[in-house]
Amino acid sequence: xxxxxxxxxxLSEDFVIEKIELFILRAxxxxxxxxxxxxxxxxxxxxxxxxxxxxGLQGWGEAGQYGPPEPVATAxxxxxxxxxxxxxxxxxxxxxxxxxxxxxxxxxxxxxxxISGIDVxxxxxxxxxxxxxxxxxxxxxxxxRVKVYATGCYYRHDSNDPSTIDVKESAQAAAQEALRFKKxxxxxxxxxxxxxxxxxDLKRVAAVRKAIGPEIALMVDQTMRILPAQPAEWxxxxxxxxxxxxxxxxxxxIEGYRRVRAASTVPIAGGECSFMRYGFRDYFVKGCVDIAQxxxxxxxxxxxFVKICALASTFGVTVIPxxxxxxxxxxxxxxxxxxxPMSPFTANPSYLENExxxxxxxxxxxxxxxxxxxxxFQIGPDGAVGVPMDKPGLGIEIDxxxxxxxxxxxxxxxxxxKL
Numbered sequence: 001x002x003x004x005x006x007x008x009x010x011l012s013e014d015f016v017i018e019k020i021e022l023f024i025l026r027a028x029x030x031x032x033x034x035x036x037x038x039x040x041x042x043x044x045x046x047x048x049x050x051x052x053x054x055x056g057l058q059g060w061g062e063a064g065q066y067g068p069p070e071p072v073a074t075a076x077x078x079x080x081x082x083x084x085x086x087x088x089x090x091x092x093x094x095x096x097x098x099x100x101x102x103x104x105x106x107x108x109x110x111x112x113x114x115i116s117g118i119d120v121x122x123x124x125x126x127x128x129x130x131x132x133x134x135x136x137x138x139x140x141x142x143x144x145r146v147k148v149y150a151t152g153c154y155y156r157h158d159s160n161d162p163s164t165i166d167v168k169e170s171a172q173a174a175a176q177e178a179l180r181f182k183k184x185x186x187x188x189x190x191x192x193x194x195x196x197x198x199x200x201d202l203k204r205v206a207a208v209r210k211a212i213g214p215e216i217a218l219m220v221d222q223t224m225r226i227l228p229a230q231p232a233e234w235x236x237x238x239x240x241x242x243x244x245x246x247x248x249x250x251x252x253x254i255e256g257y258r259r260v261r262a263a264s265t266v267p268i269a270g271g272e273c274s275f276m277r278y279g280f281r282d283y284f285v286k287g288c289v290d291i292a293q294x295x296x297x298x299x300x301x302x303x304x305f306v307k308i309c310a311l312a313s314t315f316g317v318t319v320i321p322x323x324x325x326x327x328x329x330x331x332x333x334x335x336x337x338x339x340x341p342m343s344p345f346t347a348n349p350s351y352l353e354n355e356x357x358x359x360x361x362x363x364x365x366x367x368x369x370x371x372x373x374x375x376x377f378q379i380g381p382d383g384a385v386g387v388p389m390d391k392p393g394l395g396i397e398i399d400x401x402x403x404x405x406x407x408x409x410x411x412x413x414x415x416x417x418k419l
Contacts, residue, residue: 011088011089011129013054014053014054014055015053015054015055015057015088015089015129016053016054016086016087016088016089017051017052017053017084017085017086017087017088017089018052018053018054018085018086019051019052019085020049020050020051020052020076020077020081020084020085020118021049021050021051021052022047022048022049022050022073022076022077023047023048023049023050023403023404023406023407024045024047024064024069024070024073024407024408024409024410025044025045025046025047025048025069025326025367025371025403025406025407025408026043026044026045026406026408027043027044027045027365027366027367027406028042028043029041029042029043029044029364031158032156032158032364033157033158034154034155034156034157034363034364035154035155035157035162035192035195036154036155036192036194036195036221036223037192037193037194037195037222037223038194038223040157040160040162041154041363044364044365044366044367044368045064045065045068045069045367046062046063046064046065046069046297046325046326046329046367047062047063047064047065047069047072047073047117048060048061048062048117048326048328048398048403049061049062049063049076049117049118049120049121050121050398051118051121051122051125053089053125053129057125057128057129058125058128059089059121059122059123059124059125059126059128059393060120060121060124060328060394060396060398061116061117061118061119061120061121061122061124061297061301061328061332062116062117062120062297062325062326062328062329062332063076063113063114063116063117063118063297063298064113064114064117065297065298065324065325065326065329066113066273066295066298066324070410071110072110072113072114072117073410074410075106075110075111075113075114076114076117076118079102079111079114080098080101080102080111080114080115080118081118083097083098083101084098084118089122089125089126089129090122091119091122091123091126091301091302091303092119092303094118094119094122095115095118095119095122095300095301095303095304096303098114098115098118099112099115099276099300102115107275107276107278108274108275108276108279109275112275112276112298112299112300113297113298115300115301116296116297116298116299116300116301116304117297117301118301119300119301119302119303119304120296120297120301120302120328120329120332120394123137123138123301123302123303123332123393123394124393124394125393126393127392127393127394128392128393130392131392132392133335133387133388133389133391133392133393133395134302134332134335134393134394134395135335135336135338135339135387135389138302138306138335138336138339139339140339141338141339141387141389142338142339142340142341142342142356143338143356143387144338144386144387144389145380145382145384145385145386145387146334146337146338146356146357146358146384146385146387147187147351147355147356147357147358147382147383147384148186148357148358148359148360148379148383148384148385149186149187149188149189149190149217149219149352149357149359149360150181150184150186150188150189150190150360150362151190151221151359151360151361151362151363152177152178152181152189152190152191152361152362152363153174153177153178153189153190153191153192153204153208154191154192154363155170155192155195155196156170156173156177157170162195165195165196167196167200167203167204168203170196170204171203171204171206171207171208172207174191174204174207174208175207175208175210175211176211178191178208178211178212178216178218179211179212181212181362182211182212182213182216184379185379185380185381185383186216186360186379186383187216187217187351187352187383188216188217188218188219188243188351188352188357189208189212189216189217189218189219190218190219190220190221190246190359191204191205191208191218191219191220191221192220192221192223193205193220193221193222194221194222194223198237202237205218205220205238205241205242206241209241217243217352218241218242218243219242219243219244219245219246219269220238220241220242220244220245220246221246221247222245222246222247222248223246223247235248235260235263235264235265235266238266239265239266242266243266243267243352244266244267244268244269244290244291245264245266245267245268245269246268246269246270246293247269247270247272247273248260248268248270251270251271251272251273251274254282254283254286254288255286257270257283257286257288257289258286258287258288261287261288261289261290262287267290267291268288268289268290268291269289269290269291269292269293269320270283270288270289270291270292270293271283271289271292271293271294271299271322272293272294272295272298272322272324273298274292274294274299275298275299275300276299276300276304276308277300277304277307277308277311279299280292280294280299280308280311280312281311284311284312284315284317285315289317290317290318291317291318291319291320292308292312292317292318292319292320293319293320293321293322293359294308294319294321294322295321295322295323295324295329296321296323296329296332296333296336297324297325297328297329297332302332302335302336305321305336306339309340313343318343319340319356320356320357320358320359321333321336321337321358321359322359323358323359323360323361324359324361325367325368326365326367326368326371327367327368327369327371327372327375327377327396328394328396328398330360330368330377331388331394331395331396332394333358333359334358334377334385334386334387334388335387335388335394335395337356337357337358338387340356341356342354342355342356343356351383358385360377360379360385366406367406370399370402371398371399371402371403371406372396372397372398372399373397373398373399374397375388375396375397
């Protein structure tokens with residue numbers, strides 16, 4: 001049958017990158033400030049990347065949500081962005097070319113985050129051009145709704161001095177928060193530990209476990225707190241309390257990860273601070289993790305996520321994406337997880353065993369909840385969140401007025417001042 005030329009989509013002449021806009025977003029939390037083991041969170045921040053093509057289509061990506069977004073914005077504005085103006089929208093090709101260009105000085109961190117934001121925006125554009133959801137372009141969706149777990153129960157402490165935390169009050173607050181998650185329909189909760197002593201954190205974990213009961217899974221995120229020289233002593237405390245133990249040591253400490261996992265009877269998760277398939281390869285080859293947690297907005301974008309998942313599958317490592325930033329990153333994560341097969345396959349999927357799931361951060365975040373038009377991500381009675389597929393691309397419409405409210409553009413004076 002002759003090909004119907006009227007249905008052919010032109011991806012050449014006008015489907016080229018004409019403009020890249022960057023939005024540094026900051027949303028102060030005020031009295032809702034919270035702590036992890038490493039620092040306080042007085043605000044939520046991120047960097048949104050808006051790419052416009054010659055034919056007027058716009059795609060959105062996210063990066064710069066781990067630390068200060070300014071370095072990532074600068075890398076795109078002055079180094080990476082100018083290299084792709086005028087190029088055709090080809091996400092995987094452009095991402096690979098940008099990484100090869102920046103490999104000598106940007107194998108991880110700022111430059112990979114920058115590539116991530118560009119990549120997600122390009123996938124959004126490609127979907128809009130072809131009239132298809134991103135998950136279909138990535139190979140097809142196994143599911144239209146993705147099971148989630150709640151991330152919360154941080155240290156709710158509106159103070160600059162974590163040593164003033166009242167342990168009993170903190171335990172009660174964490175228990176009450178976890179119970180709200182249970183009532184909302186979550187089947188698993190991940191909480192923060194590591195800011196207090198092991199004994200005090202165990203009181204918080206025990207309080208949460210008691211509040212939610214044995215039928216709700218509980219995970220703990222240590223955020224780089226364990227001493228690798230004594231893993232068995234640390235890990236024995238958590239054996240009968242939690243489903244997995246996250247980020248036990250510094251991300252660059254590959255040997256420390258290996259020693260902790262070798263000593264642990266609890267599955268070890270990590271990788272939110274790892275970059276590209278090469279960083280995850282090192283974790284897999286050395287036997288560091290049972291669960292890999294790439295962040296699509298930081299580890300290389302959707303193009304790289306596909307490669308990381310393929311690599312993980314050959315080592316029998318589960319992939320559960322880390323999601324922390326805005327609604328853009330969450331939408332990208334939902335599309336990505338929609339494409340993941342059960343691993344290993346069974347006729348009946350099992351939550352937190354072989355059914356792909358995603359992190360659903362429940363900490364205060366206006367950048368997640370208040371920048372979309374007509375959509376707010378919410379858990380349903382099935383314990384899942386819908387993949388936005390009613391529109392092409394990422395399936396979301398950005399409220400640019402809301403983005404402008406949170407926008408805090410870089411103001412460079414060429415002079416360093418004291419904070």
